[in-house]
Amino acid sequence: MTETVPATDPLDRTVEARGLRFHVVDWGNPAGAPVLFLHGFSGHARTWDHAARSLRDGFHVVAFDQRGHGDSDPADTYGSRLMVDDVDAVADALGLDRFALVGASMGGVNGYCFAAEHPERVERLVVIDIGPEVDRRGIERIMANASGESVFADADAAYERARTENPLADEAMLRNRVERNLRPTADGRVTWKTDPAMRDFTRPREEIGRDRQWERWRALQCPTLLLRGSESDILAADVADRMVAEHSRARLVTIDGASHTVTMDRPVEHDAAIREFLLEG
Numbered sequence: 001m002t003e004t005v006p007a008t009d010p011l012d013r014t015v016e017a018r019g020l021r022f023h024v025v026d027w028g029n030p031a032g033a034p035v036l037f038l039h040g041f042s043g044h045a046r047t048w049d050h051a052a053r054s055l056r057d058g059f060h061v062v063a064f065d066q067r068g069h070g071d072s073d074p075a076d077t078y079g080s081r082l083m084v085d086d087v088d089a090v091a092d093a094l095g096l097d098r099f100a101l102v103g104a105s106m107g108g109v110n111g112y113c114f115a116a117e118h119p120e121r122v123e124r125l126v127v128i129d130i131g132p133e134v135d136r137r138g139i140e141r142i143m144a145n146a147s148g149e150s151v152f153a154d155a156d157a158a159y160e161r162a163r164t165e166n167p168l169a170d171e172a173m174l175r176n177r178v179e180r181n182l183r184p185t186a187d188g189r190v191t192w193k194t195d196p197a198m199r200d201f202t203r204p205r206e207e208i209g210r211d212r213q214w215e216r217w218r219a220l221q222c223p224t225l226l227l228r229g230s231e232s233d234i235l236a237a238d239v240a241d242r243m244v245a246e247h248s249r250a251r252l253v254t255i256d257g258a259s260h261t262v263t264m265d266r267p268v269e270h271d272a273a274i275r276e277f278l279l280e281g
Helices: 045-055 080-094 106-117 136-146 155-165 171-179 210-219 237-245 267-279
Strands: 011-017 020-026 033-038 059-064 099-104 122-128 182-184 190-192 224-229 250-255
Touching: 011 080, 020 045, 020 080, 033 045, 033 080, 033 106, 045 059, 045 099, 045 171, 045 267, 080 106, 099 106, 106 122, 106 210, 122 267, 155 171, 155 190, 224 237, 224 267, 237 250, 250 267
Parallel strands: 033 059, 033 099, 099 122, 122 224, 224 250
Antiparallel strands: 011 020, 020 059, 182 190
16 A cells, blocks of 8 residues: 655545555545445546545545546446445455445445445445436436547546536536546647547447336335435436435435536535434434
8 A cells, every 4th residue: 555645734645455446535434434435427536636635634535536537447347236245345454344335326335235235334324316227317427428539638628528417517516527537638638537438339248227226215224314416317206306315314405506416516515414414323
């Protein structure tokens, strides 16, 4: 395990698990209750910077780049089945025994499947704008975005592209997500860190299907907070209501004015809801 920044800042670490190197961001305060964050599709661990800063006084906040994302290794195979097992292995490598788990979108699926399969490890669970069934409109939007332009003249050009894709996002949050997700190209331009084969779905995938996701959701034993953006095109209101109805320890909070990317769109409200929920533990 390597550490590359001073202890006053979040620590960038690399852990090896399941034959891959995973980039981990550790916000310190090891005496605090541990909280592990899982980002969404084409995201990265620094997507959680705002939430981490708001929680680090009372919690030990850790986030990692999932396979094929950020500064973690690309992989030969993707999908929720493998990513759930990655969570288990990375948590082991970090020495996290029992912890709260927060996941958005893809990370939310990985989070609730992991929590169902490992109830002894998850104290509390936060799932952000995702469920076993997704709205087709959102899937089509994400696929169109993923297949769009991926090489840019500079970070500003990449930001402008991201802004057209998410007009509701907080400017500072979106810039942070974009700028920390870029790497230089050989010709002096920039491109996304996300493995192109992850973005265009050209590698094999092993997914936990819809019916099995519902089974895992119903099997959850821990207190669970489901956050939904009022303008979401991924998690329909009726699906969110069904999720709460089928998990007796779940509650739903809807964040007004947020789209699917609740974390970026309404960071203050997002962080406050998570903090209140975690402090109940």
